[in-house]
Amino acid sequence: MILIDIFVGAIMLAAAAAAMWVRNLVSAVILVGVVSLAASFIFLRLGAPDVAMTEAAIGSALSTVIFLIVVRRTESHEKGPEVQR
Amino acid sequence: MEFVTLYSAAAIALILVGLAGVLIKRNLIKMALGFSLLGTGANILIVTLGYVRGATAPIVDSPALLEDAGSLVVKQGAVMDPVPQALVLTAIVIGVGVTGLMLATIVRLYANTKTLDVNALTRLKW
Amino acid sequence: MKPLFSLVMLALLATLSLRLAPLLQPGEELGQVAAHYASQGLVDNRGSNLVTSVVVNYRGFDTLGEVVVLFLSVTGIGFVLRRRQGLVLPAPVPASELVRTGSYLLLAPVLLFGAYIFIHGHLTPGGGFQGGAVVASAVLMMLLANRDRHLPHGLLSWIESLSGFAYVLVGFVGLFAAGSFLANRVPLGQWGDLFSAGLIPVIYVLIGLKVGTELSALLDQMTHSAEPEVKREGSR
Numbered sequence: 487m488i489l490i491d492i493f494v495g496a497i498m499l500a501a502a503a504a505a506m507w508v509r510n511l512v513s514a515v516i517l518v519g520v521v522s523l524a525a526s527f528i529f530l531r532l533g534a535p536d537v538a539m540t541e542a543a544i545g546s547a548l549s550t551v552i553f554l555i556v557v558r559r560t561e562s563h564e565k566g567p568e569v570q571r
Numbered sequence: 572m573e574f575v576t577l578y579s580a581a582a583i584a585l586i587l588v589g590l591a592g593v594l595i596k597r598n599l600i601k602m603a604l605g606f607s608l609l610g611t612g613a614n615i616l617i618v619t620l621g622y623v624r625g626a627t628a629p630i631v632d633s634p635a636l637l638e639d640a641g642s643l644v645v646k647q648g649a650v651m652d653p654v655p656q657a658l659v660l661t662a663i664v665i666g667v668g669v670t671g672l673m674l675a676t677i678v679r680l681y682a683n684t685k686t687l688d689v690n691a692l693t694r695l696k697w
Numbered sequence: 698m699k700p701l702f703s704l705v706m707l708a709l710l711a712t713l714s715l716r717l718a719p720l721l722q723p724g725e726e727l728g729q730v731a732a733h734y735a736s737q738g739l740v741d742n743r744g745s746n747l748v749t750s751v752v753v754n755y756r757g758f759d760t761l762g763e764v765v766v767l768f769l770s771v772t773g774i775g776f777v778l779r780r781r782q783g784l785v786l787p788a789p790v791p792a793s794e795l796v797r798t799g800s801y802l803l804l805a806p807v808l809l810f811g812a813y814i815f816i817h818g819h820l821t822p823g824g825g826f827q828g829g830a831v832v833a834s835a836v837l838m839m840l841l842a843n844r845d846r847h848l849p850h851g852l853l854s855w856i857e858s859l860s861g862f863a864y865v866l867v868g869f870v871g872l873f874a875a876g877s878f879l880a881n882r883v884p885l886g887q888w889g890d891l892f893s894a895g896l897i898p899v900i901y902v903l904i905g906l907k908v909g910t911e912l913s914a915l916l917d918q919m920t921h922s923a924e925p926e927v928k929r930e931g932s933r
Contacts, residue, residue, distance in 0.1 A: 491574040495581040502585055502608050506592040511600055518604050521585070525611050528578055529659075532618050533628040533651040535822035536748045539814075540663045541614075543830035548912060549607065549667050551837060555919045556674045557600060560681040564598040565688065575723045583714045587707060594703035621731075622723040629747035630822060631739055632889075643739045643888060650747060652731045653738070657751040661763050664826045664908070668770030671915050675774040 491531065498524035509564045515553040522546035579619040585612030599677045599687045603670065610666045614659045621652030629653040743885040744819030744894035752824070753897045753904075757879035761864060764907055768861070771911045771918075778918050792842050800842035807835040815905030819894040825901040829908025836913040840920055848917045853910045860906040867896055867903070 498521050505517035522545040529538035585608055592605025627636070629650040638644040681687060727735055734751055742750040752760055792800075815828030840846065868879040875882035879896075886893030 488574055488577075491577055495577055499581060499584055499588070502588045505604060505608070506588060506596065506601065511598070514601065514604055518607055521608060521611060525615055528581075528615055529618055532575070532578065532622050533626065534618050534621075534656045534659070534748075535628050535630065536746070536824065536827070537614070537618060537656050537659050537663070539823050539827045540660050540830070541611075543827050543834070544663055544667050545607075545611065547834055548830055548837075548916075549670055551916070552667075552671055552674060552919055553600070553604070553607075555916075556678055559678050560600070560687060564601060573723070576721075579721045580718065583718065587711055587714070590710065591703075591707055594707065595700055616721075619723070620721065623727065624723055624725060628822075629735065631745050631747065632820075637739075638736075643743075645736045645739055645747075647732070647736065648726055650735050652727050653734055653747040653751045654731045656748045657756060660748065660752060660826060661760070665763060665766055667912075668767045668915075671919070672770045672773050672777070675777040675919070679777050 494524050494527050494531075498528070511557045511562050511564055512554070514564075515550060515557060518553070519546050519550040522550070575619050575622045579616055582612045582615035582619065585609075585615065588612075597689050599680070599689060600674075602689070603673050603677065606673070607666070607670060610662070614662055617655045617659050617662075621655035623648060623651050626651050629656065739888065742819075742881055742894050742897060743888050744897050745889060746819055746822065746824070748822075749819050749824050749897060749901065750894075753818075753900050754879070754881050757868070757900065760904070761868070761879075764861065764864070764904060767908065767911055768857070771915050774915060775918050790844065792844060797842045800838040804835055804838060807838065808832060811835060811905070811909065815901055816898065817891070818901040818905075819897045820889065820891070825904030826908055828905040829912060832905070832909035833912035833916060836909075837916050840916060844920075847921065848913060850914070850917075853914055857907055857910040857914075860903040860910075864900060864903045864907070867900055871896065 501517045501520040501524065505514045505521065508514050508517070522541055526538045526541040526546060529535075529541055589605045589607070589609030589612055592608065593602050596602050596605060626649055629652075631637070631645055631650065634640055636645055636649045638646050677687070680692070684692060686692070726732070734755055735747060738744075738747040738750040738755075742754050744750050811828045811831035813828075814823040814831055815825045818824030818828070836848070840848075871880035871882065872878050874880065879900075881895040881897065883895045885895045892898075
């Protein structure tokens with residue numbers, strides 16, 4: 487069981503770091519959704535099924551959708567430092 | 572190492588990653604994503620504080636968790652701490668409202684300025 | 698200069714949390730208040746789910762405040778993204794056959810599942826917030842299947858206002874029956890029954906309706922209202 491814990495924690499941190507790293511905003515939003523899903527598993531593992539349901543329904547589904555709508559309305563690529571002033 | 576310690580370490584790391592995103596990134600949507608990660612990390616950290624060794628989730632669905640059959644008093648140390656869980660439940664729901672408001676402001680800013688770069692938003696600077 | 702400052706701040710915070718980490722050990726027993734909530738929750742409320750009994754009964758007033766905060770943030774979104782008069786919306790891209798058929802097929806079961814979650818909030822994991830979110834995702838599927846459909850805003854705001862108002866009224870029931878706001882001093886019923894736990898299922902159904910309509914309104918505003926603004930600025 488501890489192996490699964492290490493695996494989920496590593497997935498969560500890797501997804502979080504990648505979400506801050508990638509330039510494509512759609513990928514970043516999906517990676518944050520992955521972090522939320524892993525967090526939902528962690529809540530379940532810590533004996534909090536209520537919080538796990540909330541995180542899965544709200545953090546992982548609804549907020550990802552809201553972010554995607556906003557990315558679609560604005561721009562989907564983060565500009566690199568060389569373009570910026 | 573116990574898995575709770577592992578998860579609280581992961582939560583602290585997640586908070587730091589989110590904070591780094593908020594502080595260093597210049598794209599407004601990336602900053603909002605950083606806030607989201609920060610909130611998730613803080614929530615995991617709070618729930619780990621309510622963990623009790625050898626207890627089950629705070630759903631009393633069998634008489635085995637009761638002190639004795641007639642009294643409905645739950646055994647000492649049989650369930651996790653329900654208070655941090657209730658707090659985090661609240662925090663997640665508030666979080667999506669705050670994120671939505673933040674993103675609505677970003678959409679409006681983009682409509683008016685055509686940029687998502689914080690460094691380009693210099694109209695208040697002099 | 699600014700990134701350097703940020704990095705220094707982050708390094709400070711990292712060392713601080715490394716120093717504090719050994720204090721975060723899981724406990725063997727609960728604190729005084731939490732121990733009371735955990736051991737007496739079933740006696741006071743007869744609901745199996747102790748988190749629900751903390752959220753709705755012991756901390757019911759805070760939950761009322763939370764619902765108000767959610768309402769205010771959705772109102773704020775509506776204010777920020779308000780639609781200008783006299784704008785013509787561009788024709789939305791129609792959804793594909795698969796999306797439409799699948800969404801219409803799943804719409805009723807998902808709505809029913811959301812209602813199930815918030816009706817059984819005092820017995821199983823879940824409750825008004827989770828059920829409301831599930832209802833909102835059903836509404837999202839409807840919006841995806843039919844892009845130019847608008848939600849009936851009048852009906853939504855009536856449901857939302859009435860459930861919020863009824864929440865306060867239920868609180869006054871407690872005030873008159875037992876002398877404190879939101880007190881759960883009505884006949885409690887049998888532990889494990891659907892009609893048990895006094896006022897808790899009533900309040901959670903109201904919260905479920907309110908959160909469901911609020912999140913649906915949020916999604917609708919996000920999908921529809923943001924559109925003409927971008928077009929307007931582009932054509933200037």
